Amino acid sequence: MTIRIHSRLEQSRVNGPGSRAVIWLQGCSLNCSGCWNPLSHSVDGGKAVEIDSVVQWVVDLVVNGRIHGLTISGGEPLEQAGALLALLQALRLRVPEISIGVFSGYTEYELARGAFLSRDGHLPSHLADLWRAIRQHLDFAVLGRFNIHRPSHQPLVTSQNQALLLLNDRHSFSDFSPQSVEFTIDSQGTTQITGFPILQ
Ligand code: SF4
Numbered sequence: 001m002t003i004r005i006h007s008r009l010e011q012s013r014v015n016g017p018g019s020r021a022v023i024w025l026q027g028c029s030l031n032c033s034g035c036w037n038p039l040s041h042s043v044d045g046g047k048a049v050e051i052d053s054v055v056q057w058v059v060d061l062v063v064n065g066r067i068h069g070l071t072i073s074g075g076e077p078l079e080q081a082g083a084l085l086a087l088l089q090a091l092r093l094r095v096p097e098i099s100i101g102v103f104s105g106y107t108e109y110e111l112a113r114g115a116f117l118s119r120d121g122h123l124p125s126h127l128a129d130l131w132r133a134i135r136q137h138l139d140f141a142v143l144g145r146f147n148i149h150r151p152s153h154q155p156l157v158t159s160q161n162q163a164l165l166l167l168n169d170r171h172s173f174s175d176f177s178p179q180s181v182e183f184t185i186d187s188q189g190t191t192q193i194t195g196f197p198i199l200q
Pocket of ligand 1: 028029030031032035036037038040074075076104105106145146
């Protein structure tokens with residue numbers, strides 16, 4: 001089984017508590033106002049990657065002591081809900097101790113009612129159950145559309161209409177650092193920029 005990935009980063013300190021890997025999934029139909037990542041919208045972009053290899057990538061980073069968590073962003077992760085659930089289930093078997101968070105443009109209200117688009121063939125009547133199954137593997141979620149006209153300066157929350165939800169007692173709000181931007185330069189000289197430029 002594969003999951004379509006836009007990009008990934010081995011180590012980040014601005015996408016959730018502590019040192020975390022980040023995976024940006026490919027494909028989003030939401031067209032948020034001022035979206036910061038339009039290249040992640042196409043369903044044909046990015047690259048389809050075997051879930052087993054993604055899991056092994058995360059496991060190796062954990063075993064080598066480089067990360068304690070994983071953040072999944074997009075694109076829109078829930079638009080690959082079946083693959084996302086398979087990824088989370090495999091991770092909870094191999095590295096159950098890691099913190100896992102997700103960014104989604106859908107609200108909790110929409111997700112709980114199955115009112116979202118999943119492109120991997122699930123019946124609309126099954127989507128609420130799919131979200132419930134995904135949710136039980138998550139430690140936190142940032143939910144809601146990005147809206148450039150309603151900026152927020154709260155940790156991980158870039159629009160006032162979005163919400164940071166703690167889904168169990170693993171984290172407290174004080175674990176989340178103020179918004180900041182991070183530049184990563186790898187051994188090949190490739191620079192990756194992530195994080196949250198403060199909007200006025
Ligand atoms: S959900 Fe994310 S990727 Fe999709 S349009 Fe909104 S900001 Fe962009």
